[in-house]
Amino acid sequence: MKLNVDGSAKGNPGFSGGGGICRKEDGSFIFAFSAGYGYGTNNSAELRAIYDGLELCLLKGINRIMVESDSKLVIAILVDIYCIASLRIDCGSRSYIDSNGISWEYDNLFIYPGNNSQVLTNTTIASQQMSTLRFFPDRNKNCYILPVFAYQKYLLRAGFYYGNYDGQSKPPTFDLQFDGNLWATVTTSLDEPSFFEVIMIPTRQNVSICLARTVDGGVPFISSLESLYLGMNMYGWMLGNQVLFKEYRLNFGATEMVRYPDDEYDRFWDPAIPTGYKTVTADYPSLNQSVDDDPPLTVIKTAIEAPSPSDKIILSFPVPQQRSIYVTLYFTEVRKFGPDQNRTFEVYLTGKYFSPVLSPRYQMCEEISWNADGWFNQTVGWFNVTLSPLNDSNLPPIISAMELFTVKEYQLESTSQDDYLCELLPILPQKISVLLWKAIKSAIPVEDVIQTKGIHLASQCVYCDGIAAQGPASESVDHVFITSPRARMLWILFGTIFGLGSLGGSTVINKLSWWWSSPSPRG
Incomplete structure (x- = not known):
């Protein structure tokens, strides 16, 4: 069987979409599909088209498939994970490509609250990314949610340049956190930018970067945020449970x-x-x-x-x-x-x-x-x-x-999941917010949740009852909402209708991470 796919973006980056066709060896038709993927690049659209096409093949029982794409970069990405690069956010600005050919993204794609501003003080030290910022006057803690590849090595860098954007000449102090861990206490100055770096191996498909107000500090802000993909052979003496703080x-x-x-x-x-x-x-x-x-x-x-x-x-x-x-x-x-x-x-x-x-x-x-x-x-x-x-x-x-x-042990704090939810749930309808909260907090009475209360039931998912060749399946929240055959078909169907593709991930939190990284559901 052969799967041909293509993807494109109007503006690159811009509104994107993709699709494909699957055929037998003799060229006869099996199925075709198309989907809108929201704001993105032609390469991201082509990758998501490959993902959707392969998932449809699996659902139709096609296990041996040849994939054909006309993008050398996409093929390189699939063959060599090191080509899957990085995310750079110019906080308070719009998406653009700088003079070095680097793409900088609009931060509204990765955080909901906050206000944008330009700095008032110019300096030759400040780069283009330091000329704008996003500040957070209303809440004690505000978090960016960055999509990453789990168990891969990343350099995270946050940049801050006060530049007297508020006209108060009072550079603030606040905490910078990642996944619930204290990264640094940021003490800003009136006219000097500052940067903080860590190297880490995330254990899930997103990282939360949070700015937390301190007792004596002012309003937190941020100028730039980057997650830069590194080869796993780099910094090879680093242990998987460690975080390296650049000094x-x-x-x-x-x-x-x-x-x-x-x-x-x-x-x-x-x-x-x-x-x-x-x-x-x-x-x-x-x-x-x-x-x-x-x-x-x-x-x-x-x-x-x-x-x-x-x-x-x-x-x-x-x-x-x-x-x-x-x-x-x-x-x-x-x-x-x-x-x-x-x-x-x-x-x-x-x-x-x-x-x-x-x-x-x-x-x-x-x-x-x-x-x-x-x-x-x-x-x-x-x-x-x-x-x-x-x-x-x-x-x-x-x-x-x-x-x-300097080195510290990496711990995925439970508060990082709450950081994520606090950013996501306020923009959803109330009934959906409550349902998602219950799903993530294991408050839906499915089999594996009930068994934790000491009540033991027959180990079989009622949702899968009657589906040929499925056999008994444990009834969990992730199975009911994500991995069961009917759920997977619904994700593909409605993802295509609403321009989301099939969305990646095999858990509720991973699906939400992919959803959050796409601007289309938020307009």
């Missing part, structure tokens, strides 16, 4: 920040030239070998080295107390050696011997990473890196870049 990402020897397009993941590399060290730049045009964390060439080519072959490089960094540390150091040799030259040194982290002898190689990037994982908990508030030359080294120690994170 420093330094490009030694540089004088300007490096980010996209030099860094394809749009990480911010801050310039750093510590006092007392020489700056050097590699004389090669490209790298012959990089590393899993994939720092950009422009970062690796600049470096600092000690004043003389016998001197050490000693770097000290203040860090939050009582947290573990994750650190990655990057090295390269910036020039070709003569026959009698040698650069070798050892690495010590806060006084403890860490690595074997290092001798960076020309035109190659090398890294060493360390995840303390509870063994090293800062109690003094400082983290030190020491590069100590060996006695036979006649060239001084060298370092190109460093990333330093």
Whole structure:
């Protein structure tokens, strides 16, 4: 069997739709479908058309199917998950594509409350995304709901620029949270933007990013919000239950920040030239070998080295107390050696011997990473890196870049689900809101809920009774509303009629997450 699909968007992004046709090997017709997908891009429409077509094939008992699409990007996404990229929101602005070709989305697609404003104070430091913001004067807590791929690695970044948007010259302080976890206490300034980053592996198909008013703070606001997809091989010493809080990402020897397009993941590399060290730049045009964390060439080519072959490089960094540390150091040799030259040194982290002898190689990037994982908990508030030359080294120690994170265990707090519901339910009709609340809170008397009360029933879904080849099925809320054959058919039918596609996810909360990420049901 062959499934041909296509998708398009008027304006790209704009109102989008897709469809497809399924045929037998001889070309005879099996079924066709079409659907409106609301606001989106041609690629997102084509992906959703593939999803809908495959789901229809499964419902019709077609288990072996060839899918054909004319989009190279969509095929690349399906073959290589790393192509499924990122979401960038310019808060308070409209959707647009910036000068680097990056798409920025309208934040009304991801949050309901709040007001938009432009800043009053201009600064050369502020980017286009810092010229607008969204502020929240009415509630103590307001949350963005971002769609993500569960169990994949993301860099989350939030940006704030007060710019005296309210004319009060009183920059506020408030809490920033993700999935119910405290991310940071944001202390804004009158004319300087600030950014906060974490790297995490979400355990469901959405992440809640919340701004919470503090007792003495003012009105919370936000200028930009990004979820940037990373390869799972990146930051490979990070454990699945950990969150990395960025403290420093330094490009030694540089004088300007490096980010996209030099860094394809749009990480911010801050310039750093510590006092007392020489700056050097590699004389090669490209790298012959990089590393899993994939720092950009422009970062690796600049470096600092000690004043003389016998001197050490000693770097000290203040860090939050009582947290573990994750650190990655990057090295390269910036020039070709003569026959009698040698650069070798050892690495010590806060006084403890860490690595074997290092001798960076020309035109190659090398890294060493360390995840303390509870063994090293800062109690003094400082983290030190020491590069100590060996006695036979006649060239001084060298370092190109460093990333330093503090580490906490990731916990999906129950409050994050309530954050999600508080954003979603107020815009729905009251009867639907009550029903959804009951479904998510397990307050509908289906079999698995009743059994938790000590009452045991026959394990069979009445909803599936009489459907051939289904057999007994446990009656749960997700089964009744989402995964049972009749429910799946209804999702496809009404999703097509109302321009929602079939919506992804196999649980009530996942369906709502996909629904929330689409602007069409909210007009």
